[in-house]
Amino acid sequence: MGRYICTVCGYDYDQADGDPSRGIAPGTRWEDLPEDWVCPICGADKSMFVPEGGAETAGRPSEPGRGSGANGEENDMLVNSVVCSNLARGCAKQYLEEESGLFARLADYFESRAEPRGDLESLAGMISEDAQTGYALALDAARKAGDRGAQRALTWGEKVSRIQGGLLEKYRKQGDKALEGKVFVCEACGFIFVGDAPPAICPVCKVPAFKFNQVQRGA
């Protein structure tokens, strides 16, 4: 019997073995798994699995189709904020407190100059575009350029955008039930986990559990 691989964390569901820890008997075919069954390692839903040896993603792109869109200047402000918050982290890792604080201040300033715009639907659309085409195209370019660092970031980011998209889809279908338990975000790669406790090791980037931040409700 065949296997199905989680595109987020690499867990493989072997139909011969089932998932006895959660009441799925050995020999349970993929099609017969309940629709609400999720990856026991990372929580990805069934839509994020592919048959072993099959296509890596369902909808690989044929053309770029990325526009810069309106709202350019404000968007640039937020990009500056991202660059600065990243550098604040880079300084904190070197225990450079003053530098880290200055970059954090700049990051806050630039964020304050960018007016929020959009809604849950537009957000879901953009995330889905990244997960289906954006990262795949950039990964092709990174492979051709022989840039392994970029490939690393893009591999993580593609998985995280799939998880983001999956969570949004689950929320659309199930509402509050999609967030039952606690919500954690990996501070190294952005992986989102919903459950009682963060995974011992991040399924995407492999950092230990203490690198997860809990996102409180009503914070």
Place this chain on the structure above:
Amino acid sequence: MRAVRNIRLCTKDCLCLYVCPTGATDTENGQIDWSRCLDACHACVDACPSGAIFRVPDNYPPQQEKKEEILVPLRALLAGKARQELAASAVLRDERDPALLQLALALKQSIRVTAEDLAREAGYMLPQSAAVRGFLRSLLEKERPEGFPEEAVKRLLELLPG
């Protein structure tokens, strides 16, 4: 080189206190006093049984050049992340449902982390780099709106070698 202590890993065996020739490792805030730490000394690093002390360089090598053909798609993705974060922020501003706000906040944080990673690979990895100096200088060259923390940028240019 300056020694630093990862306080989460420190198991308080205190061998660093015994071996430090200047007393720099014994401080009230758990960090090593850089005004006393000796550049070529790594006695505390060698003595620590927990691997909690390591050294951070003062100088870094020039960073790897990024090829234009990878910078273009990285920047395109980064611009997309910025739009996504602004959409998540709009949900946080406009909505009231606690679960939806929690979802938007988690997404906003997650998007920011992935965006930062793209910025790193797009050339802004190391704070002490020529690319970052160029970025900081460009901020001073542009028209600066009211409230722009100009002195923060100038101070960073003083503090960070490029």
